Amino acid sequence: MSDIAGRPGFEDAFHKAAERHERAWVFVTLVMLMGILACTMYFVVYDYGVVVRTAAYRSDPTALGGPAPGVVPAADAGLVKTGPNAYAVHMVAHMWGWTPSPLHIPEGATVTFYVTSIDVLHGFEVKGTTINVTAVPGITGEVTYMFKHAGTLDIICNEYCGIEHQAMLGRIIVDPKPPA
Amino acid sequence: MSIALAPTGALSRPAGDALAAQRRTMLAFLVWGFSALMIGAAIGPLQALNYGGINVYPALAPVLQTYYQGLTIHGVLNAYIFTFFVTCGLLIYLPARELGLAPNMLLWRSCFGLMAAGTLMLLYAMFDNSSSVLWTFYPPLKGSPFFYFGMTLVVLGSLLPLPILLDMRARWKARRPGEVTPLVTYMSTTTMLMWGLAGGGAAIELIVQLDPWSAGLVDTIDPIVGRTLFWWTGHPIVYFWLMPAYVSWYGLLSKQCGGKLVSDPMARLTFALLLVFSLPVGSHHQFTDPGFSPVWRGILTALTLSVALPSLITAFTIGLSLEYSGRLAGGRGVLGWFTALPWRNPSVAAQVLAMVTFIFGGAGGIVNGSWELNNIVHNTTWIPGHFHITVGTASALTFMGVAFWMMPHLTGRKLLSRRLALVAAWLWFGGMSVFALGMHWAGLHGVPRRAWVSFLPQTVYDRFYGDAHFPLTMVAVGGIVLWLATFCFYVVFLGSLFTRRLSTPVPIPFAQAFGGAESYSLDGGEPIGIVAHRHLSPLAKALEQLGLITAFTAVATAAAYVPIFWPFVNNITRAQGWSVW
Numbered sequence: 001m002s003d004i005a006g007r008p009g010f011e012d013a014f015h016k017a018a019e020r021h022e023r024a025w026v027f028v029t030l031v032m033l034m035g036i037l038a039c040t041m042y043f044v045v046y047d048y049g050v051v052v053r054t055a056a057y058r059s060d061p062t063a064l065g066g067p068a069p070g071v072v073p074a075a076d077a078g079l080v081k082t083g084p085n086a087y088a089v090h091m092v093a094h095m096w097g098w099t100p101s102p103l104h105i106p107e108g109a110t111v112t113f114y115v116t117s118i119d120v121l122h123g124f125e126v127k128g129t130t131i132n133v134t135a136v137p138g139i140t141g142e143v144t145y146m147f148k149h150a151g152t153l154d155i156i157c158n159e160y161c162g163i164e165h166q167a168m169l170g171r172i173i174v175d176p177k178p179p180a
Numbered sequence: 181m182s183i184a185l186a187p188t189g190a191l192s193r194p195a196g197d198a199l200a201a202q203r204r205t206m207l208a209f210l211v212w213g214f215s216a217l218m219i220g221a222a223i224g225p226l227q228a229l230n231y232g233g234i235n236v237y238p239a240l241a242p243v244l245q246t247y248y249q250g251l252t253i254h255g256v257l258n259a260y261i262f263t264f265f266v267t268c269g270l271l272i273y274l275p276a277r278e279l280g281l282a283p284n285m286l287l288w289r290s291c292f293g294l295m296a297a298g299t300l301m302l303l304y305a306m307f308d309n310s311s312s313v314l315w316t317f318y319p320p321l322k323g324s325p326f327f328y329f330g331m332t333l334v335v336l337g338s339l340l341p342l343p344i345l346l347d348m349r350a351r352w353k354a355r356r357p358g359e360v361t362p363l364v365t366y367m368s369t370t371t372m373l374m375w376g377l378a379g380g381g382a383a384i385e386l387i388v389q390l391d392p393w394s395a396g397l398v399d400t401i402d403p404i405v406g407r408t409l410f411w412w413t414g415h416p417i418v419y420f421w422l423m424p425a426y427v428s429w430y431g432l433l434s435k436q437c438g439g440k441l442v443s444d445p446m447a448r449l450t451f452a453l454l455l456v457f458s459l460p461v462g463s464h465h466q467f468t469d470p471g472f473s474p475v476w477r478g479i480l481t482a483l484t485l486s487v488a489l490p491s492l493i494t495a496f497t498i499g500l501s502l503e504y505s506g507r508l509a510g511g512r513g514v515l516g517w518f519t520a521l522p523w524r525n526p527s528v529a530a531q532v533l534a535m536v537t538f539i540f541g542g543a544g545g546i547v548n549g550s551w552e553l554n555n556i557v558h559n560t561t562w563i564p565g566h567f568h569i570t571v572g573t574a575s576a577l578t579f580m581g582v583a584f585w586m587m588p589h590l591t592g593r594k595l596l597s598r599r600l601a602l603v604a605a606w607l608w609f610g611g612m613s614v615f616a617l618g619m620h621w622a623g624l625h626g627v628p629r630r631a632w633v634s635f636l637p638q639t640v641y642d643r644f645y646g647d648a649h650f651p652l653t654m655v656a657v658g659g660i661v662l663w664l665a666t667f668c669f670y671v672v673f674l675g676s677l678f679t680r681r682l683s684t685p686v687p688i689p690f691a692q693a694f695g696g697a698e699s700y701s702l703d704g705g706e707p708i709g710i711v712a713h714r715h716l717s718p719l720a721k722a723l724e725q726l727g728l729i730t731a732f733t734a735v736a737t738a739a740a741y742v743p744i745f746w747p748f749v750n751n752i753t754r755a756q757g758w759s760v761w
Contacts, residue, residue, distance in 0.1 A: 011440070014507075015694045018442045018500055029492045033485045040481060040550040050555055051477070054470045057751035095760060115470075120758050121318050121403060123468075123559050127626035127644070130555045134469045137320065137403050138753025141470025154644055158559035158628035160314050162321070162760030163246065166631040169644065 049144035050130045055114050061137030062118045064092065072114045072140060079103065079111070088112045093122035093135035095162055098155050101170030107150045107177045116140040123159030126172060134159060150176035202276060205288060207590045209269025210583060212296060213262045214673055217576070220257035221666040223250045228615060228659020231561065231622070231652045233641055235634035247632035248312045248761050255315025256306060259421075259571065260331075261299050264338045266579050267424045268295070271372060272341050274427065275365035277688055279352045283344050291344075294337030301330025312761040314630060316414070317390070319406045322757030325394040332386045339379050342372040360720045363444055364431040364690065370451040371423040373730045374416060377459055377737060381412025393757065400754035404471050408463060408744060412737075415462035419454050421571040425578035426450065428531065429498050435691035436528050436585070437521055439505025444693035445719040446497045452723050453490040456733050460740035461487060467554045471751075472744045477551060479740070484549035491542050498535065526601035530581030533609040537616075538574035541566060544620065561655070562623025564630075569616045577608050580669060587676045589686040596675035600668050607665035615658025621651035 044051060055072050058064075064075040073080040075090045078100050082088050087106075091113050092099045105111055115124045117135035124133040126145075133141045147153075155170030223244070226236055230247055237247055244250045268291050276283045304326050305311040311323025317331070349361055349369055361369070385406050393401050430447040434440050441447065463472070464480040506517025522528050544566040547553050557563060588595050595601060625648035627633070633641055645652065723729070 010507075011694065014504055015442065018694075021500070022443065022446065022496060025496045026489075026493065029489060033488060036546060036550065037482055037485050040552060041478065043552045044478065047552060050552070051474050052468055052470050053474065054472070054747070057471070057747070057753070059752060059754055061753060061755050095758075119755075120320050120760070121407070123628070125559065125626060125628065130552070132468045132555045132558045134466070136407075136470060137755045139404060139469075139471045139751075154626075156626065156628050156644070158631075160248070160316075160318075160321075160630045162758065163248065165248075166633050166636055167640075169640070 047130065049110075049146070050132070051143070052133050053142045055140040055142040057139055059138065061116075064090075064116070064118065075099070079105065082112070086110050086112075088114065090114045090116075090140075091124060091135075093117040093124065093157070093161075093168075095119050096157070096164035096168040098124075098157075098168070098170035101155060101172075103170075103172045105147050105172060105174050107174050108146070108148060109174075110144060110146045112142060112144045114140050114142055120161050121159045122157050122161050122168065125156045125158040127154040127156055129153065132158070147172075147174045150174045199277075201285060202273060202283070203590045205285065205292065206269050206273040206586075208292060209265045209273075210586065210590070211677075212292070212299075213265030213269070213579075214583065214670075216257040216261035216265065216299065218666070218670055220254045220262065221662070223254045224258075224666075225659035225663045226250055227254065228655050228662070230632060230634040231619075231627070232656025232659075233634050233638075233652065234656065235632075237632075237635075243307075245309050246312065246761060247635065248314065248630075249306065249309050251630060252312045252314050253303075253306045256302055258576075259315050259417075260334060261295075261302070263421050263424075263571065263575065263579075264295060264334060265292075266582075267371075267420065268292075268338055268341050270424055270582070271368040271427070272344055274431070274688065275345060275348060275362075275368045278362050278364045278690060279348055281348050281351055283348055287340050287344050291337050291340035294333045294340070298330040298333030298337060301326045301333065305330060309761070310759075316410060318410070319390065319393070319401045319403050320755040320757050322394065322759050325391070328386055328390040328394045332383075332391060335379055335382050335386060339376060339383075341368075342376045345369045345372050360724050363441075363447055363693065364427060366448055366723075367423070367427045367431060367451050369726060370455050371420065371427070373726060374423070374455045374458060374733075375420045377730065377734055378413050378416030378420065381409045381414075381462070383413075385409035385413075400756055402748065402753045403755050404469065404753065405745070405748050407469070408466065408741075408748065411462040411465045412741065413462070415465060416458040418567070418571065419458040421575045423451065423454060425534065425575045426494060428578055428582050429494070429535065430691075432582075432689045432691055433498070433528070433531055434501045434505060435689040436525065436531075437502060437505035437509075439501060439508055441497075441691045441693040442500045442504055443497050445717040445723075446493055448720050448723045450490040450493050450497070452729055453493075454487070455729060456736065457483060457487040457490070459733050459737040461549075463740075463744055464549055464554075467551055468558050472747060476740075476744055481549060481551045483740075485546065488542065488546055488549075491538075495539065495542075502532070524598070524602070526595075526598055526605055527581045527584040529602055530584065530605035530608075531578050533605055534574050534577035534581065537569045537577070537609065537612065540616075541570035541574055545570065557623050559629055560623035561619040561627045561629050565616045565619025565623060568612055568619065573608065573612045573616075577605065577612075580605065580608070583673060585686060585689065587673065588682060589688060591677060592681055592685060593676060594679040594682055596672045596679050601672045604665050604668035604672060607661055607668060611658050611661030611663075611665050613658070614654050615662060618651040618654030618656075618658060622648040622655065625651070627652065 073088050073090050075092050079087050079089045087109050115133045115135050117137045122135040124135050131145050133143055151174055153172040157168035229236055272283050272288055305324045311327035313321045313323045345368055389401055389406050392398050461480055461483045464484045467477055503517045506520040509520040511517035511520030584601050627645055627648050
């Protein structure tokens, strides 16, 4: 190659090839990005439950109030049955813990979490799942997830919230279905 | 001929004195920025040890009282102070020398003064542990007024290069009508135009929300509005970190490698696309936040993937430019050109290693931007793993590489040790690779970022994070290697301020583009800028319309943000502040 590189025409030849390859590269890149977009959108539709929706706003973060009409269960209500195999729970983040925790969930249940904070920002992450919601003071976020397997899951706060942030841990216990 | 040359030589002498002032100012920016990185990078490995389960903070009081205080200092100094000073220096100095014009020194020095005053206020507020709010300073966590007012000065100072560049570009265009802006100036101006639009979010958050609140003029604050304003700036800021590195890769590196830039118009296209796409996508950092419609999250996903395009074009153009250099140097075969690059030049080695790292950084960024994949990695150690191979290596290691030629250029002194500089670059690359792989991997196990996990009782640490033991050990090992890298780098950097004087000046390695002219200097001397193709490329010509592109971006940004802010301003939250560290 080096003898070719030494020739005077090398720069021109290299330039011509470069322009051809450049067009191909841009084309392949665009196709790849569109492919990735299609895949990610497919997953969003397929697993829409863990997309964060907005359930309610309130002006005073500390005033959780009673159940909002028909949707959000009261903050102290625990796990509320809303249908066959469907449940809802108001998960409140506060410095530095989760209420309710530990939370018992029956195996196979679909649970809607209404997540909010009464003080600073927190992050509601259930380790080993795709549940990941910012707990924002004044806004209640909503995600739905089906717990297919019995066992213990860890709740971790993943948004910095002060000196005990690392210890803001909780637990979800998925109780095995009683043998039929 | 000699008669014609004589006056030029005479004229260049007073210009030489003016250049000395520019060099001194540039050196001040460089030294201040790298001093910030020295403090920040010295603290960093403590955080890596934390993830490895080793809690060193009790031994460090009263200098550092908590992990969170150290993390705040690390983030603020590295992400803002280091990058802003280097960038606000480089993006004025290089265009000024390329165009052969003097920048407005008063504005340039004011930029330095404002940011330096802000830095001192930030340091005071962080070292007295009154403001351990981390570099994102999300309200309603509440630091001291020194923190927010210091940050305000830094942001306002960082916007001053924009008018300086617009003025220089206008003066140049008045002298050379019909020509396209030389490449380095074009790239620098585009970067600052992007930052001018991007800085609005942080400026509004600080001046309207945080400054009056911290000063006690208002009692409450709206957390989600602050967070959204922050990310309006906080996403494009990653391009404010990256684009100056691209300036060096496109504008200088080919020359350092002994070759040419293969495409001048593609470099311009890259910067114009970055200007357009980096602005409206900030809220993709809020995929997991409630409060705005999922429809916008979908649009943000599409826009975020679009911003990968200019970086993929960069990968091609820079890769090909390096290949050209390598072939000229006798490299054969599929990879021979890569090994034929001048690896013994620490400036080249650092920058090429930075690029290699960025391939993985860019791939990780596509994962982060892909909405539901983000659910798995959001706020886990994956995220700091990602930005340590982007800003922490692609940008930082490139800036180190730039410093290796620029220190001798500015001071007229020899680089302390070429070999030690090479060691620093390779250690940074190796340490960061191990660290970042560990961080990404641990993130997939759900280990949260920014958590003082080593302070947990051993049984709790093991129960929650035992499954990530191996990757977390990699994090700690990588951190220790980075400590060595930092030490080596600063021996070279600071040592080079005191070495013996060189007999010949070190020139700025302005690259030449394929089909471009040889020289563009107007001051009868040294700089050789990148000139567009002799046959003016239609693309380059179209991209000269920076005003139009900026206006379009502003409209697109507004269109993206109005629907996001709408529900927030209709549902105001009044949260009180918390100082809880």
